[in-house]
Each structure stands twice: as structure tokens, then as C-alpha cells.
Amino acid sequence: MEALDFGKYNFYIWASYALTFLVLLWNITIPLLAKKKLIKDIKRRNYLANNGSNETESKNLNENTQ
Amino acid sequence: MNIFASIKRLYHQFASPPYFYRISGLWLPYIMGLCALLFAYGLYSGLILAPTDYEQGEAYRIIFVHVPAAWMSMFIYMVMAVTGAIALVWRMKLAEIVMISCAPIGASFTFLALATGSIWGKPMWNTWWVWDARLTSELLLLFLYFGVMALYNAIEDRRTAARAVAILAIVGVVNIPIIHYSVEWWNTLHQGPTVTKFDKPSIHLSMLIPLLVMAVAFKLFFIGSLFMRVRTELLNREQKSKWVTALLESK
Numbered sequence: 001m002e003a004l005d006f007g008k009y010n011f012y013i014w015a016s017y018a019l020t021f022l023v024l025l026w027n028i029t030i031p032l033l034a035k036k037k038l039i040k041d042i043k044r045r046n047y048l049a050n051n052g053s054n055e056t057e058s059k060n061l062n063e064n065t066q
Numbered sequence: 067m068n069i070f071a072s073i074k075r076l077y078h079q080f081a082s083p084p085y086f087y088r089i090s091g092l093w094l095p096y097i098m099g100l101c102a103l104l105f106a107y108g109l110y111s112g113l114i115l116a117p118t119d120y121e122q123g124e125a126y127r128i129i130f131v132h133v134p135a136a137w138m139s140m141f142i143y144m145v146m147a148v149t150g151a152i153a154l155v156w157r158m159k160l161a162e163i164v165m166i167s168c169a170p171i172g173a174s175f176t177f178l179a180l181a182t183g184s185i186w187g188k189p190m191w192n193t194w195w196v197w198d199a200r201l202t203s204e205l206l207l208l209f210l211y212f213g214v215m216a217l218y219n220a221i222e223d224r225r226t227a228a229r230a231v232a233i234l235a236i237v238g239v240v241n242i243p244i245i246h247y248s249v250e251w252w253n254t255l256h257q258g259p260t261v262t263k264f265d266k267p268s269i270h271l272s273m274l275i276p277l278l279v280m281a282v283a284f285k286l287f288f289i290g291s292l293f294m295r296v297r298t299e300l301l302n303r304e305q306k307s308k309w310v311t312a313l314l315e316s317k
Contacts, residue, residue: 003114006124012189013127016182017109020131023178024287027171031294038298042305043314 081160083300084309090293097290104283112276119273128186130276133261134284136179139207140242142172142288146214147239150232160296162228163303165235166218167295171288173211180204191255199248200256203241210238224303 006013079085112130119126146168153161183201184194195201214231221227249258260269261277269277304310 006127009123009125009127009189012125012185016128016131016185017113019181019185020135020178023135023174027174027287027291028294030170031291031298035294035298035301038302038305039314042301042310045305046311046314 081158083160083304083307086160087297087300087309087313090297094290094293097286097293101283101286101290104279104286108276108280108283112280116273116276117270122190125186125189126273128182129273130280132179132182132186133277134281135175135182136204137281138284138288139172139176139179139204140245141285142168142175143207143210143235143238143242146172147235150235153228154232154236157225159225159303160300162225162232163296163299164292166214166228166231167292167299169211169214169218171291171295173208173215175284175288176204176208176211180208187255196255198254198256199252200245200254203245203248206241207238207245210234210241214238 080089108130112127116127116130118124146165149161149165149168152158153165180201183204187196188194214234217234218227218231221230248254249256261274301310
């Protein structure tokens with residue numbers, strides 16, 4: 001671990017690399033979560049449409065997903 | 067003649083949402099896998115193999131994330147502007163989606179370039195921030211990305227919004243050469259270019275290699291992340307179409 005000790009610059013270097021890691025992580029998790037939520041919403045809407053639920057409920061749901 | 071015909075066919079194939087969705091899904095694991103390998107090698111060679119700088123000591127190692135992030139911030143803006151132009155001229159839906167999906171990724175890399183630059187500036191220049199040309203034009207780039215996202219969300223109709231955003235993105239391209247040449251045009255605290263010089267890069271190979279490996283890793287990451295966003299937006303826009311219904315039922 002001696003090779004990863006950057007002396008007085010430890011804080012600056014590791015802060016930069018930690019920030020980079022967080023930005024990359026953000027760029028993966030946000031689209032993953034968005035896709036999961038979207039698929040759930042579409043499936044629910046299709047289910048309600050196919051199973052003859054009452055009109056008002058599926059209408060409300062459509063408005064919510066817009 | 068046949069070449070033009072096949073290019074045209076390829077163009078229409080890629081513009082087709084189900085085709086793009088399928089192909090990008092096949093490529094995504096390879097892109098991200100290769101990206102992870104390059105990141106691993108880039109980190110190893112940048113943090114361990116590369117020698118200490120004679121002038122900046124260990125602090126220069128921030129270059130391996132700062133410079134690729136800054137390159138990406140400009141590259142993604144150009145992708146956004148070019149796809150914006152395609153969307154304006156040919157009204158291609160996929161181009162609109164790619165354009166708007168670029169904005170948050172580009173903004174995040176611009177933020178990263180600014181933040182790591184600031185962290186690098188503190189020990190080297192003894193200040194977190196100066197209002198010099200390079201830093202100010204890069205900050206303007208971040209605001210351009212925010213403007214693109216805000217404008218897109220302010221207009222109800224997605225296609226009208228995309229057209230408005232495309233114009234903003236194209237106009238904003240003027241900022242890109244300003245960022246790139248700012249360190250040459252104005253006297254500034256920011257150091258001059260070390261890689262993109264016409265004669266010879268003034269950086270040693272042992273530092274250049276990790277820098278380029280990280281740059282390629284960042285680029286692959288952008289493509290992967292862009293594909294993820296574009297695929298979700300395609301599903302969203304086409305959610306009433308047959309291919310999406312069939313796709314979700316098969317799952």
C-alpha cells in the first residue's frame with residue numbers, strides 16, 4: 001500500500017478519484033432506476049387495459065405516467 | 067452505387083427503434099466490460115506505474131481523471147450538437163433522443179472536470195477557483211447543459227422541445243473552440259496543452275499511456291451510459307407500440 005501513499009497530496013488525489021467514482025456510479029444507477037420504474041408503469045397499465053378494469057382508474061394512471 | 071444503397075439501408079435500420087433497442091442491448095455488456103478492464107489498467111498504470119512528476123510531485127496524478135473528464139465534457143457537447151442538427155434536418159426521432167440523453171451525462175462530466183480541476187488547483191495554485199478564461203468557459207459549458215435540460219422540460223410536446231433544444235445546442239457550439247484555445251489566446255493560470263500539441267506532446271510516455279487509456283475508458287463509459295438512457299427513452303416513447311408490448315410480455 002506504500003505505492004498508494006501520496007504524502008501531502010493524499011487528500012487531493014483521493015478526493016478527485018472518489019468524485020470520479022461517484023459521477024460514474026450516478027451515470028449508471030439513474031438510467032437503471034428509470035428503466036425499472038418505466039417497465040413497471042407500462043406493465044401495470046397494460047395489465048389494467050387487458051383485464052377490463054374500470055375506465056376511470058386506467059385513465060388516472062395514464063395521466064400520471066404522462 | 068450499391069455502397070450508397072447499403073449505407074442508406076443501414077441508416078434507416080439504425081433509426082428504427084426496435085432495431086436500435088435490440089442491437090444496443092447486445093453491445094452494452096461488451097462495451098461496459100471493456101470499459102471496466104481499461105479503467106482497471108488505467109488506474110493501475112496511473113496511480114502505481116507512472117513516476118512522480120519533477121515539478122508537481124504526486125499531485126499531477128489528478129490529470130488521469132481531470133483531463134479525460136474535460137475532454138468528454140466537450141466531446142459529448144459535440145455529439146449533442148451533431149445529433150441536434152440531424153434531428154432538425156431529417157426529423158429523426160432517434161437523433162432527438164440521443165441528443166437529449168447526452169445532456170445529463172455531459173453535465174456530469176463537466177461538473178467532474180470543474181471539481182477535479184478545483185481540487186488540483188488548491189495545492190498547485192493555492193486557490194480553488196480563478197475567473198480565468200479556461201475555467202469560466204468550462205463553467206459556461208455546464209450552464210449550457212443545464213439550459214438544454216431546462217428548455218427540454220419546459221416544453222410540453224417532446225418533438226417541439228427537441229427542435230428548440232437542437233437550436234440551443236448548435237448555437238452553444240461556439241463555446242467549444244473558446245474552451246479549447248483559451249489557454250493559448252489568454253494568459254492564464256491554467257497550464258497549456260500537453261497532449262494535443264501539433265509538434266510533439268510534452269508529456270512522457272509513462273504518463274501519456276495511462277492518460278490515453280483512461281480517456282478511452284471514459285469514452286466507452288459515455289457510449290454505454292448513453293445507450294442505457296436512449297433505450298429507456300425509446301421504451302417510454304414507444305410504449306404503446308407492438309414491439310414494446312411484445313418485448314415486455316416475453317419477459
